[in-house]
Amino acid sequence: MKEIKPHIVAIYVLGVLLLLTPVVYFIPQDGIDLGWTKVNFLSQEDYFNPKEQENTDITDIISDVDTTMVAVDIDSLIQHQNNTTGTNGAPKGGEVSEDSSTELQFAENGKDNLFRFFRILQGVSSKKEKVSILHYGDSQIEGDRMTSYIRQKIQLQFGGKGPGLVPATNVYNTFTFKQTFSENFERFTAFGGGKLSDSKYGAMASASRFTPEFTLDSLFTLDSLVEQVGWIEIGPSKFAYARARDYNIVKMHYNNCNTPTTVKVYQNGAIIHEEEMVQDGEQHTLKLSFPSSPGALKYEFTGKISPNICAFSLEGDYGVQVSNIAMRGSSGTVFRRINNATLKSMYTETNTKMVIMQFGGNSVPFFKDSSGVTNYANWFKSQINTVKRSSPNAAIIVIGPSDMSKLDEGIYDTYEYLPYCVAEMKRVTLEAGGGFWNLYAGMGGNNSMPSWVEKGLAGKDHIHFSNQGAKFASELFYEAFIAEYAKWKKSQE
Numbered sequence: 001m002k003e004i005k006p007h008i009v010a011i012y013v014l015g016v017l018l019l020l021t022p023v024v025y026f027i028p029q030d031g032i033d034l035g036w037t038k039v040n041f042l043s044q045e046d047y048f049n050p051k052e053q054e055n056t057d058i059t060d061i062i063s064d065v066d067t068t069m070v071a072v073d074i075d076s077l078i079q080h081q082n083n084t085t086g087t088n089g090a091p092k093g094g095e096v097s098e099d100s101s102t103e104l105q106f107a108e109n110g111k112d113n114l115f116r117f118f119r120i121l122q123g124v125s126s127k128k129e130k131v132s133i134l135h136y137g138d139s140q141i142e143g144d145r146m147t148s149y150i151r152q153k154i155q156l157q158f159g160g161k162g163p164g165l166v167p168a169t170n171v172y173n174t175f176t177f178k179q180t181f182s183e184n185f186e187r188f189t190a191f192g193g194g195k196l197s198d199s200k201y202g203a204m205a206s207a208s209r210f211t212p213e214f215t216l217d218s219l220f221t222l223d224s225l226v227e228q229v230g231w232i233e234i235g236p237s238k239f240a241y242a243r244a245r246d247y248n249i250v251k252m253h254y255n256n257c258n259t260p261t262t263v264k265v266y267q268n269g270a271i272i273h274e275e276e277m278v279q280d281g282e283q284h285t286l287k288l289s290f291p292s293s294p295g296a297l298k299y300e301f302t303g304k305i306s307p308n309i310c311a312f313s314l315e316g317d318y319g320v321q322v323s324n325i326a327m328r329g330s331s332g333t334v335f336r337r338i339n340n341a342t343l344k345s346m347y348t349e350t351n352t353k354m355v356i357m358q359f360g361g362n363s364v365p366f367f368k369d370s371s372g373v374t375n376y377a378n379w380f381k382s383q384i385n386t387v388k389r390s391s392p393n394a395a396i397i398v399i400g401p402s403d404m405s406k407l408d409e410g411i412y413d414t415y416e417y418l419p420y421c422v423a424e425m426k427r428v429t430l431e432a433g434g435g436f437w438n439l440y441a442g443m444g445g446n447n448s449m450p451s452w453v454e455k456g457l458a459g460k461d462h463i464h465f466s467n468q469g470a471k472f473a474s475e476l477f478y479e480a481f482i483a484e485y486a487k488w489k490k491s492q493e
Helices: 006-020 044-048 059-062 106-123 138-143 146-159 342-348 369-389 418-431 440-444 449-454 469-492
Strands: 105-106 132-135 164-167 177-179 186-189 208-210 228-236 249-255 263-269 271-274 284-289 295-305 308-314 319-326 352-358 395-399 407-410 411-414 433-435
Touching: 044 138, 105 106, 105 418, 105 449, 106 352, 106 395, 132 138, 132 146, 132 164, 138 146, 138 319, 146 319, 146 469, 164 342, 249 319, 249 342, 271 284, 308 319, 308 342, 342 352, 342 369, 369 395, 369 418, 395 407, 411 449, 418 433, 418 440, 433 469, 440 469
Parallel strands: 132 319, 132 352, 164 319, 352 395, 395 433
Antiparallel strands: 105 433, 164 308, 177 228, 186 208, 208 308, 228 295, 249 284, 249 308, 263 271, 263 295, 407 411
8 A cells, every 4th residue: 555645645635725715705604505405515604713512511410410329139710829928019218318409390289299199108118008100201211211210219218119010012122121922913002103093002102912903893703813822921130120120910901802812821831820801892900919029921812803912010019110101202292192091091000190201302303493392392281181181190290301412513512492392391391280300401401411422421312311321310300309208208297
């Protein structure tokens, strides 16, 4: 290979600069429209004084966050004998602090449900009760990121075991549980992909079937269909937080069973339970309990028309269940697409008393003006109200979008309408009687994302947290949540 001498390279670069310099004087700042495309070039200002990346200093934010809590504690039909001891779920408890670098914000009309939830939390373990928190969100929480950390902290403090609700068929990588299923199982969601004609997705906004939906009539009869078999196997993961991998109650939530369908449950290859699923089309739950964690369980279904399998729930005997419900690509405007009767039924069955809604990020890149932001926020408010109607006494906390960066001329800048989106989401949340937590501000605000990327707390896409970053963000949220609880608890003394 011929060696290129340094002075030749210098001459080449200088020549390129000399050729490009006049261009900045002739191409308008908004570019030249050629009809089929638009030609843009650096402005004179950017050419002679190029922009520099601006990163918000997050040193103090990061240094004050402690994520070392990971205290890893580490007849004709066979009928399973439900034989739990009823003691799995005790909390570790401990003092709670009013100190937090961020805060939950809520108006006067939002305090009642939150304080009602605090009263439930305070007594849930002593009364051996069970209560659910559902954490809905977009891809920022996908794979149980954020939720897993928040769950471990809450269960350590107030009690509870297991990850709570998990999808009937999971399509995201997760370290919290293990699952496999037969190829004929198809997933349907309210937020993307295949849709159910009856919209009976349930609380997870998704359901799975081992046959397509069929409408029986005089020409299309049950006898014309062939019996199908599908299976789902689910079990604990050794990589999960200690509380999540220790559960002894397994529930299966299903609906829309209108024709004969049998389910058999296997443990270590042996059938431990079998039953005919209820054929009234309504929402039902098959519950199995064990003296300790059962390991992997395989559910085998046989029938000509599949019911909707909405979810499994992996739980302890009592305490708090914190479920991760990730909706990739969603802006949170899906709740009105779910059959309300099944949604309400699952909220009742799981005793849902708090709903966290973490959205906004998927809309931010598409806002063209402030009116688009306001329209989105008002539509999101209608989703909050839908959740409230389905679970009237549940506390609702909205987590706004994180800082997100757009690459423009080699510089990462916060999306123009992101701060206004945060402000509008806060407005409608407080109007609807919910609490709001400002993740964007908690990160450091404008242009904080490049600093999170620089420190390995977010990905190169400048949108999603890394696993470590998710822990930091989760700790910030938990601190704000538990600080409100501590203040409330003090006021009760």
